[in-house]
Amino acid sequence: MRTPFYDQHNSLGAKIVDFHGWQMPLQYFGIIEEHKTVRSKVGLFDVSHMGIFKIKGQDAENCLQNLLTNDVSKLQENHALYSPMCLENGGIVDDIIVSRVNGEFLMVVNSSNIQKDFDWVKDHSMSALIDDTSEQMALLALQGPLALDVLNEVGPKEFDKLKPFEVTNSKLFEVDCIISRTGYTGEDGFEIFFESSENKIWDKLLEVGSKFQIKPIGLGARDTLRLEAGFMLYGNDLDENTTPLEVPLKWTVKFETDFVGKVALENQKVARKLVGFEILGTKRVARKGNGVYFNNSKVGMVTSGSFSPTLNKSIGFCFVSKEVPLDEIIQINIGNKNYDAKVTSTRFYKRR
Amino acid sequence: MSDRKFTESHEWVIIENELALVGISDFAQKQLGDIVSVELPKVGEEFKKKDTIAIIDSIKASSDIYCPIDGMIEKINEELIEHPELINKSPYESGWIVKIKPRDKGQLDSLMTQEQYDKFVGED
Numbered sequence: 001m002r003t004p005f006y007d008q009h010n011s012l013g014a015k016i017v018d019f020h021g022w023q024m025p026l027q028y029f030g031i032i033e034e035h036k037t038v039r040s041k042v043g044l045f046d047v048s049h050m051g052i053f054k055i056k057g058q059d060a061e062n063c064l065q066n067l068l069t070n071d072v073s074k075l076q077e078n079h080a081l082y083s084p085m086c087l088e089n090g091g092i093v094d095d096i097i098v099s100r101v102n103g104e105f106l107m108v109v110n111s112s113n114i115q116k117d118f119d120w121v122k123d124h125s126m127s128a129l130i131d132d133t134s135e136q137m138a139l140l141a142l143q144g145p146l147a148l149d150v151l152n153e154v155g156p157k158e159f160d161k162l163k164p165f166e167v168t169n170s171k172l173f174e175v176d177c178i179i180s181r182t183g184y185t186g187e188d189g190f191e192i193f194f195e196s197s198e199n200k201i202w203d204k205l206l207e208v209g210s211k212f213q214i215k216p217i218g219l220g221a222r223d224t225l226r227l228e229a230g231f232m233l234y235g236n237d238l239d240e241n242t243t244p245l246e247v248p249l250k251w252t253v254k255f256e257t258d259f260v261g262k263v264a265l266e267n268q269k270v271a272r273k274l275v276g277f278e279i280l281g282t283k284r285v286a287r288k289g290n291g292v293y294f295n296n297s298k299v300g301m302v303t304s305g306s307f308s309p310t311l312n313k314s315i316g317f318c319f320v321s322k323e324v325p326l327d328e329i330i331q332i333n334i335g336n337k338n339y340d341a342k343v344t345s346t347r348f349y350k351r352r
Numbered sequence: 353m354s355d356r357k358f359t360e361s362h363e364w365v366i367i368e369n370e371l372a373l374v375g376i377s378d379f380a381q382k383q384l385g386d387i388v389s390v391e392l393p394k395v396g397e398e399f400k401k402k403d404t405i406a407i408i409d410s411i412k413a414s415s416d417i418y419c420p421i422d423g424m425i426e427k428i429n430e431e432l433i434e435h436p437e438l439i440n441k442s443p444y445e446s447g448w449i450v451k452i453k454p455r456d457k458g459q460l461d462s463l464m465t466q467e468q469y470d471k472f473v474g475e476d
Contacts, residue, residue: 307409314389
């Protein structure tokens with residue numbers, strides 16, 4: 001499958017890879033250069049492979065409140081909310097962002113889960129109407145400390161007022177857009193929804209952004225940026241065999257509400273936890289599936305590993321048994337060799 | 353025409369002052385993308401052709417580097433420890449990986465020439 005921007009990626013010289021059936025740009029210039037562009041200036045990402053559902057009707061809020069662990073009743077018009085969505089046994093079906101905008105809900109789901117999520121929501125829809133608009137809608141992310149400056153060049157400076165996790169209707173280049181102040185990079189930034197046919201917005205944002213040295217950014221840097229910022233990735237760090245209580249998502253589980261999986265989570269005896277790690281003395285990169293050892297016994301596995309361009313270190317996330325304390329030294333097995341690593345928070349980078 | 357020879361696993365080797373200078377091809381570095389770590393062998397270690405002599409990590413993948421010729425490690429490129437990106441920037445010059453004292457230079461005869469390698473990777 002191709003997003004509406006496929007030809008533009010090619011003409012920019014992107015290295016295209018298959019990502020869950022999508023032909024997506026891995027990189028345009030180099031992952032490290034693109035990563036640093038987002039940390040210091042501004043980058044533009046095509047994230048149109050993500051699934052976008054519209055949920056409306058009288059039961060829309062009830063449906064989402066029942067499906068999501070977070071409290072949808074507290075989600076006000078023109079705001080966005082992050083939440084896991086669980087199975088009855090507490091395993092994570094997906095992690096999503098839902099916005100309440102124009103009197104309906106806009107739910108952004110992982111590209112690998114579109115069909116599964118659609119079926120799951122549909123099965124629990126009560127009388128709510130759910131519409132998979134993934135193909136009709138394009139989604140771009142404009143991320144970095146200068147993202148606001150780029151948007152202010154385009155629109156009437158209204159974006160200064162948009163706070164993190166706020167959502168607004170606006171026009172960019174005469175095109176109706178929904179814009180949220182959200183992202184997956186740890187930087188300030190915006191996500192911009194519009195009709196797929198309006199793919200010229202990509203070129204126009206790059207053109208307007210050129211005075212801020214904007215660059216297009218591929219999935220490679222998207223992964224290193226999210227890892228540094230402590231954001232988990234479904235399929236790596238989260239899956240149906242993982243509950244929100246085993247990963248740093250307790251804050252999204254609101255036991256005062258009723259939701260699918262609540263009973264299982266209330267009764268779960270949590271035995272493992274997802275932590276960050278920093279490999280010591282080498283920059284060898286840990287990969288998903290590498291074994292993690294503590295006091296000579298295996299205590300878990302790496303779920304995500306990469307190189308941090310900001311810290312100039314090899315970092316990642318791994319599961320360990322819950323007794324393993326922060327700052328403790330663990331060993332990570334890469335290619336039949338054990339390397340010392342320090343247990344850290346999952347948040348490696350926090351913007352100033 | 354350079355005397356540089358190439359393996360099917362994308363190492364290059366060239367004899368300079370009786371030593372076999374080894375690195376990875378421009379095609380290989382482009383495939384790997386940004387290289388962030390290089391694990392080097394120790395000077396004096398003996399290797400046989402096709403043994404793993406080094407491990408390169410890029411952000412996306414780890415790759416073993418195979419010895420193109422039997423011999424002993426005479427020199428390693430220590431610059432790569434702090435600056436692994438030299439392989440991306442200059443795969444045939446400052447991004448060299450090891451120098452090997454070869455046991456039998458004749459082993460290189462079976463490797464590909466630049467022209468044959470370019471055809472092999474479809475870049476001719």
